[in-house]
Amino acid sequence: MTAPVISFAGATRTFAARRGPGVTAVDDVDLDIAEGGITGVIGWSGAGKSTLVRMINALELPTAGTVTVRGRVTSELSERGLAELRGEVGMIFQQFALMNSRTVAGNVGYPLAVAGRSREQRRARVAELLEFVGLSELAGRYPARLSGGQKQRVGIARALATSPSILLADEATSALDPETTREVLALLRRVNRELGTTVVVITHEMEVVAEICDRVVVMEQGTVIEDGAVYDVFAAPSHPATRRFVHGVLQDVPSDETLARLRARHPGRLVTVAVGGPGSGAGDAQDAISRVPAAHGVRATVVHGGIRELAERPVGSLTLELTGADAAVQACVDELSRATRVTERTA
Numbered sequence: 001m002t003a004p005v006i007s008f009a010g011a012t013r014t015f016a017a018r019r020g021p022g023v024t025a026v027d028d029v030d031l032d033i034a035e036g037g038i039t040g041v042i043g044w045s046g047a048g049k050s051t052l053v054r055m056i057n058a059l060e061l062p063t064a065g066t067v068t069v070r071g072r073v074t075s076e077l078s079e080r081g082l083a084e085l086r087g088e089v090g091m092i093f094q095q096f097a098l099m100n101s102r103t104v105a106g107n108v109g110y111p112l113a114v115a116g117r118s119r120e121q122r123r124a125r126v127a128e129l130l131e132f133v134g135l136s137e138l139a140g141r142y143p144a145r146l147s148g149g150q151k152q153r154v155g156i157a158r159a160l161a162t163s164p165s166i167l168l169a170d171e172a173t174s175a176l177d178p179e180t181t182r183e184v185l186a187l188l189r190r191v192n193r194e195l196g197t198t199v200v201v202i203t204h205e206m207e208v209v210a211e212i213c214d215r216v217v218v219m220e221q222g223t224v225i226e227d228g229a230v231y232d233v234f235a236a237p238s239h240p241a242t243r244r245f246v247h248g249v250l251q252d253v254p255s256d257e258t259l260a261r262l263r264a265r266h267p268g269r270l271v272t273v274a275v276g277g278p279g280s281g282a283g284d285a286q287d288a289i290s291r292v293p294a295a296h297g298v299r300a301t302v303v304h305g306g307i308r309e310l311a312e313r314p315v316g317s318l319t320l321e322l323t324g325a326d327a328a329v330q331a332c333v334d335e336l337s338r339a340t341r342v343t344e345r346t347a
């Protein structure tokens with residue numbers, strides 16, 4: 001593996017309190033982020049996501065440990081080093097943070113003015129950026145007359161003005177409706193694919209992770225509790241908090257209440273069969289579900305479930321009611337269990 005572009009080593013950020021021990025927002029995090037991917041950082045409010053990501057552009061410095069970005073240790077930078085770092089790391093925000101007194105073009109060109117680029121250079125670069133985000137027509141408009149999705153596209157154009165190699169997005173779609181969210185996420189994916197920018201996305205929505213990330217880091221109370229390829233984490237989340245995020249998106253596992261209703265209506269044996277997962281070939285479980293019950297003379301009815309495509313592979317689960325002779329149903333469950341993970345749902 002090539003050297004990571006971002007590396008946290010024992011990184012800790014404690015905020016002092018006027019009295020008492022203070023708050024450790026990020027607690028001893030070791031994390032390497034490789035060049036060129038889209039990493040999602042997910043967790044509930046207060047988990048430490050913003051603080052972690054703000055350490056990448058040195059808006060926060062670690063109180064212990066180090067954060068290294070493109071070979072630079074953030075806590076050892078001079079003013080000039082900090083300015084260089086911030087030129088290489090763009091950031092977008094939930095509330096867009098646009099300047100209302102400047103037009104779209106004025107907002108996008110602002111970082112270039114700060115960087116001392118000439119009027120001509122600015123004009124050319126702003127035109128290029130607005131073209132990229134699809135806002136050329138609105139160059140002269142003021143933020144007050146833009147929709148949320150347009151504002152965020154301005155935010156993205158502005159963040160890209162200095163051609164950063166890293167883009168940080170802190171809850172960038174949390175204020176947007178689902179349709180606009182998909183558009184903005186598609187734009188972030190283009191930034192990653194077409195410009196080669198390393199993207200780090202903070203979110204509390206697993207849907208965002210499923211849409212665009214290739215890696216997911218789950219945070220709780222300042223620590224990283226799970227980290228892996230998005231497909232693997234969705235197929236086999238290991239931490240209870242991760243499981244809640246995943247099942248919230250897939251809607252595949254019946255809740256206790258749903259299960260009680262299902263049991264009342266379905267007297268047969270209920271099992272939840274996982275589809276996809278680490279080491280399982282695409283479609284293995286689906287193939288077993290369609291083949292195995294019939295082979296044992298067992299009737300299988302799908303009573304609940306959810307499957308979606310991630311990285312072009314299916315992931316999720318189906319809950320089946322199996323009816324037939326007890327021994328045949330048992331043999332069927334045994335054979336399904338050899339093909340994939342099977343959870344009993346019968347009380």
Ligand SMILES: Nc1ncnc2c1ncn2[C@@H]1O[C@H](COP(=O)(O)OP(=O)(O)O)[C@@H](O)[C@H]1O
Pocket residue numbers: 015023024025043044045046047048049050051052
């Ligand atoms: N500037 C600050 N001063 C004091 N406490 C802070 C500050 N920033 C964050 N915190 C605290 O650190 C914890 C993590 O916050 P944050 O990184 O914003 O989490 P998240 O982005 O996951 O919601 C919270 O308990 C928050 O109150």
Ligand SMILES: [Mg+2]
Pocket residue numbers: 049050051
């Ligand atoms: Mg936050």
